Amino acid sequence: MNIGTRKILDRSFTAVGIGSIIVMAVALMIVVVPIITNGIGAVFFTGTVEHRKMLFSEFKRGDSEKLSSEVASSDRYRAKVYGMLTDFEAELETMAPEKKVEYKAKYAEVRAALQALFGPLPGDPEPMLTRFKYGQTRWEKAEEKLHDLLYETKWDNSNPDVMAKEYFVSRAIGFQGTSLVKLFPYVKDNMEKLLLPEFTFYWGFITDSSVDSHFFGGIWPEIQGTFFLAVGAMLFAFPLGVVAAVYFTEYARPGFLNSMLRSANSTLAGVPSIVFGMFGLAFFINTLKVSESKSVIAGALTLAIMILPTIIRAAEEAILAVPKTYREASLSLGSSKWNTIATVILPAALPGIITGGIISLGRAAGETAPIIFTAAVSVGSAIGLADVLTSPTPALSWNIYNLASEHEAAAQIRHVQYGMVLALVSIVLMLNLSAIVLRARISKKLKG
Amino acid sequence: MIKKISLFVVFLAVILSMTASAAVTTLVLDGSTTVGPIAKTFAAYFTKKYGVRVNVSESGSGNGAKSLINGSCTIATMSRAMKAAEIAAARQKGVNPVATVVALDGLAMVVHPANPVRSLTKAQISSIYCGTITNWRDVGGPNARIVVLQRESNSGTEESFKELVIGKGVQITGSAETQSSNGSVKSRVSSTLSAIGFLGHGFVDGSVKVIAVNGVFPTVATVKNGTYPVSRPLYFYTNGQPAGLVKQFVDLPNSADGKRMITELGFINR
Numbered sequence: 001m002n003i004g005t006r007k008i009l010d011r012s013f014t015a016v017g018i019g020s021i022i023v024m025a026v027a028l029m030i031v032v033v034p035i036i037t038n039g040i041g042a043v044f045f046t047g048t049v050e051h052r053k054m055l056f057s058e059f060k061r062g063d064s065e066k067l068s069s070e071v072a073s074s075d076r077y078r079a080k081v082y083g084m085l086t087d088f089e090a091e092l093e094t095m096a097p098e099k100k101v102e103y104k105a106k107y108a109e110v111r112a113a114l115q116a117l118f119g120p121l122p123g124d125p126e127p128m129l130t131r132f133k134y135g136q137t138r139w140e141k142a143e144e145k146l147h148d149l150l151y152e153t154k155w156d157n158s159n160p161d162v163m164a165k166e167y168f169v170s171r172a173i174g175f176q177g178t179s180l181v182k183l184f185p186y187v188k189d190n191m192e193k194l195l196l197p198e199f200t201f202y203w204g205f206i207t208d209s210s211v212d213s214h215f216f217g218g219i220w221p222e223i224q225g226t227f228f229l230a231v232g233a234m235l236f237a238f239p240l241g242v243v244a245a246v247y248f249t250e251y252a253r254p255g256f257l258n259s260m261l262r263s264a265n266s267t268l269a270g271v272p273s274i275v276f277g278m279f280g281l282a283f284f285i286n287t288l289k290v291s292e293s294k295s296v297i298a299g300a301l302t303l304a305i306m307i308l309p310t311i312i313r314a315a316e317e318a319i320l321a322v323p324k325t326y327r328e329a330s331l332s333l334g335s336s337k338w339n340t341i342a343t344v345i346l347p348a349a350l351p352g353i354i355t356g357g358i359i360s361l362g363r364a365a366g367e368t369a370p371i372i373f374t375a376a377v378s379v380g381s382a383i384g385l386a387d388v389l390t391s392p393t394p395a396l397s398w399n400i401y402n403l404a405s406e407h408e409a410a411a412q413i414r415h416v417q418y419g420m421v422l423a424l425v426s427i428v429l430m431l432n433l434s435a436i437v438l439r440a441r442i443s444k445k446l447k448g
Numbered sequence: 449m450i451k452k453i454s455l456f457v458v459f460l461a462v463i464l465s466m467t468a469s470a471a472v473t474t475l476v477l478d479g480s481t482t483v484g485p486i487a488k489t490f491a492a493y494f495t496k497k498y499g500v501r502v503n504v505s506e507s508g509s510g511n512g513a514k515s516l517i518n519g520s521c522t523i524a525t526m527s528r529a530m531k532a533a534e535i536a537a538a539r540q541k542g543v544n545p546v547a548t549v550v551a552l553d554g555l556a557m558v559v560h561p562a563n564p565v566r567s568l569t570k571a572q573i574s575s576i577y578c579g580t581i582t583n584w585r586d587v588g589g590p591n592a593r594i595v596v597l598q599r600e601s602n603s604g605t606e607e608s609f610k611e612l613v614i615g616k617g618v619q620i621t622g623s624a625e626t627q628s629s630n631g632s633v634k635s636r637v638s639s640t641l642s643a644i645g646f647l648g649h650g651f652v653d654g655s656v657k658v659i660a661v662n663g664v665f666p667t668v669a670t671v672k673n674g675t676y677p678v679s680r681p682l683y684f685y686t687n688g689q690p691a692g693l694v695k696q697f698v699d700l701p702n703s704a705d706g707k708r709m710i711t712e713l714g715f716i717n718r
Contacts, residue, residue, distance in 0.1 A: 128708045129489060153654075155562055162590050163562040163641045213488045286518050293476045293520035294505065373511075377503040379488045381495065391474060392503050406506055406629040408485045408651050408713070 032425075039422020042415045047200030049074050050119060051137035058130065058211050059204060070196055077193045081114070081183060082122050088180040106174055110183075113149035117142060117187075118194065130212035131409075137216065138415070139197040146191060150184055205419055213379050214403060214416050221382040223423055225296070225393030229375060230365040230431075232300025232388065233307060238357050240304075241311030242346075245353075248312070249319045250341055269309035274369035276306045281373035294392035296383070299375020306370055307360035314356020318349040348446060351439040358435030362428040368397040378402045396424040475502045475697055479512020479525035480604050481629045482648035483682050485713045486550060487525050490700050493709065500693055506629075509604025516685055517543055522694055524685040527553065527604030527648065528611075548684045548698045552716040554649045554666030555609055555678040558634070558656040560641045565589040567660035570677055574614040576644060579621030584642060596624040597633050597645035605630065608680045609646050613661075646678075650714035671716045682715070 049070050056062040088107065092100055115121055119135040127133050136142035152171050155164035172184040187194065208218030244265075252258045280302030284290045290298050322345050330340040346353075368376075376398035383391045403410060403417040410417075475494070477487045484506040491502035505521075512524035513531075517538045530538075530545055538545050557573060559565060565588055568576075575581040576594055585591045598620055599606035610616060627633045633645040638655035649666055652658055658665060661677050670676035684698045700706035707717050 127712060128493075128705060129712045132712060153561070155564075157564045160564065160590060163560070163592060164564055166562065212492060213485070285520055293478075293515070294503075372507065377505045378484065379491055380503040381501055391501070392476075392505070402506070405632040405635070406481050406484065407631055409653070410631050410635065411653075411655065 035418070035421055035425055038415075038418035039425075042419025042422070043202055043205045045200055045202070045415070046139035046197045047202065048135070048137055048139055048142055048195040048197050050135040050195065051200060051202075054130075054134045054137055054211075054216050055204070058216060059208060061204065074194055074196055077190050078118060081118075081187060081194070084180060084183045084186070085111070085114075085121065088178060088183075091179050103175075103178070106171070107180070109152070110149065110171065110180070113145065114187075116145045117149065131215040134216075136195070139195070141412075142191070142195055142197075146188065150188060206423070209382055210379070210416075214399075214407070214413055215409070219396070219399075219416070219420055219423060221380060222394045222396045222399050222420060223427070224382050225376075225395040226365050226397070226424065226427060228296050228383075228385075228388055228393060229299050229303060229371060229395055230361050232296060233303035233364040234357065234361050236301060236304035237308045237311050237360065241308050241357075242315050242353060244308075244312045245315030245319055246341060246346070248316055250337070250345075265309050265312055268305075269313070271306075272369070273306055273367050274372075276302055277370040277373050279305070280370060285374065291390055294373070294375050294377065295390055296375055296388040296393050299371045299392070299395075300388075302370045302374045303364040303367060306367065307364050310360045310363070311353075311356055314359070315349070315353045318352025318356070319345060321352060322348045351442045351446075354442070355435050355439050358431055358438070362431045365428055365431065366397055366424060368401055371395055371398055378406070396420050396427070400424065475500060475523065475693060476505075476521045477502065477523045477525055478505045478507060478515040478521040479685075480509040480527040480682070481506040481631070482509075482527040482553060482605050482650070483525035483550065483684075485650055486682070486710060486715060489709050489713060490697065490706070493705065494697055494700070498693070498696070502697070508600070508602035509607070510602035513538075513545075513685070516545060516687060517541055519543065519687070522686070523698065525550075526683045526685055528607045528680065529683065530685060544688045545685045546687075546689055548686070548690070548701075549681040549718050550684050550698075550701045551682050551710045552671050552679055552718055553682050554671040554676050554716065555605065555612065555680065556647050556649055556652050556658045556666050557644065557661055557678070558637050558647050558652065558658055559644050560637060561655075561657045562641050563589060563657060565659060567663055569662050570613055573644075573661065574618070577614050577620050577624065578618060579623065582623075592642040595640050595643040596621060597627055597636055597643055598624045599633065599646075600626050600628055605646065605648060609678070612678045612680065649716065652714065668711075668716050679716075681718070 049067075052062055052067055053071065056064065056067055092103060092107065095103065111121065115124070115132075115135075117135050119133060120127060136145055150171060151168035152174070154167055154169050156167055157164045170184070172181050175181045175184075202218075205218040206223065207220050209221055210219065211217040248258075248262065252261070280298060284298045284301050285293065285295075290301065326344050326348055327340055330344040331337075335343070375392050376395050377392045378394065378399065380392060380394050383393050400417060400420045403413065403420070407413065475491075477491065479487075484504070487504045487506075491504050494500060494502050507515075509524075509526040509528055512521065512526050513534045515521040516524035517534065518541070524545075529547065535545060557568065563584070565584060568587055572581065572587050576587070577596060577598070579596075581587060582594055583591060584594055599609075610618070610620070614620070625636070627636055627645070630647050630651040633647055634651055634653070634656055637643045637645045647656070649671070664670050664676045666676045666679070671679040686694055686698060689695075690698045701710060701718065710717050
């Protein structure tokens, strides 16, 4: 090959390398930027007075004097809205019967839109569900609901050959000539005074339990559950994995049994996680009966089996990477085999072992499938350390799925889902960072 | 370092074993995603009122039945009645499933709001699901291929739909898309102009349009008096006659508060 071709090949290889790194970086940005920007919105957002009311009555948080003055000031404006409603209701009674029926249906929609904005209206019975007790707690949602109040969504069916087109009709026009027509511009112009939006830092999103299946409140039970499951899995898998790796590298004799064990281990690494979930249910819960029903311990054991192959492989590699001279030096000083392993080989291999362990910890925190049948519930309170043997727990990965697809009002509480995603990603990132730091510290110590 | 780590492990093990004996009374609910909202709301209410922990999972009616048979849940929430085979399996394991009706549910047929079709007959729906009608044009709509949505085999809603609309033993067309929960059917319908699906009544909101079946819309009145043809009861299944805390829980739908919660969630009281 002449030098020219070689140079071209070399350059194009460099270009491909840089290109693939750029593609990876772009992909990462595309994934991470929305996660962060949307997720932050769960904690930092423009909250309305309804949010502060909710915090005060559900969590006893907030300054009661400031809140009552705020409520009083917003109630002054709301009283006018409610006054218009009573006026219109009186007017409704005086109308001709057929007109009355027509307006009644429209008026019911207006009332529903107002309820969504401001919570129960005067004369409404106190709702049982917390989600109906308050109006819109977030300003951007309130603006959507304001649109629902001002405009009616209609569908244009004029062309029967295609699907209808959406268009909006101002509700005010529908009430032309009645007293209610004033209500729409009034609410629109005084939105800020009615709801008192204010920048809110809701740290409780991390530390509170959820209220009324994630409509309000935070995600602490999920964070704690994720932590318990991941750490629990680690407690089982890490010691077992290290011992197995020591056996494979130091004690096992090459042979049929050994190669069977190794290939079993590699196969285990390739088993889909849902299979581990089913196995966990069948083995740990139904056969071994480690707990009556789903529990943290059953989930942790299942996750442990899932991450075991990775830990074994990482530990094996780390042990094999210890220079042979270490072992020879130790043995030549008269040390026994076990003593060599415990005092020379394992400490030298520790950074690699720990890295493998922590990467597996991140995986255990993020897996959904193994815990569906063994540990995760959609709603449950935060559990204490005492309950891990008997109680299941909500966990971030599973609840993200639950909120995304199963929740009855998934579209209304997207921000909670985004917040959970950000929390999960941050937890995994922090675990990985701590692995890097720990590894660096240990390597430094070993080098002396 | 190893010493430190092993000390830590021992320490944790000791803590775990010390606290293991502290048991709490817990109710475990598993099953239908349709009954999920009711179960979750009741759970929160029950925990607040009686201080009893209630855990709710939504893994489908079929799984609820399995959990009850295996003894891994206290109450199975189901959107269909237990099948004879399930009852037989339960008996074999010494479990005696007892049903309590929680609420009624009208299975709403939903389409995208842009779809001009307002009403379908049961026969038309069943032709759509069997694949003999594949275009909205054939049922009075625009020229568009029908995207048929069904639920997974584990779903009680799917079973009730088959039983009530297309008849047992009839195959749903292979081109039907399978969704795993009420929520995902709803989001698929609201984002697909030519889709049709079915939802529990409590899951319906403004993002989808409910169409009448045989000219009847699912409302509280039509579901209650049985004129809406696709209604069904929702169940709590317990092992044996409920007693104690379990009885208090399954009796919630009879209390005034329970009835109001069911209504506010969009389901229909028995």
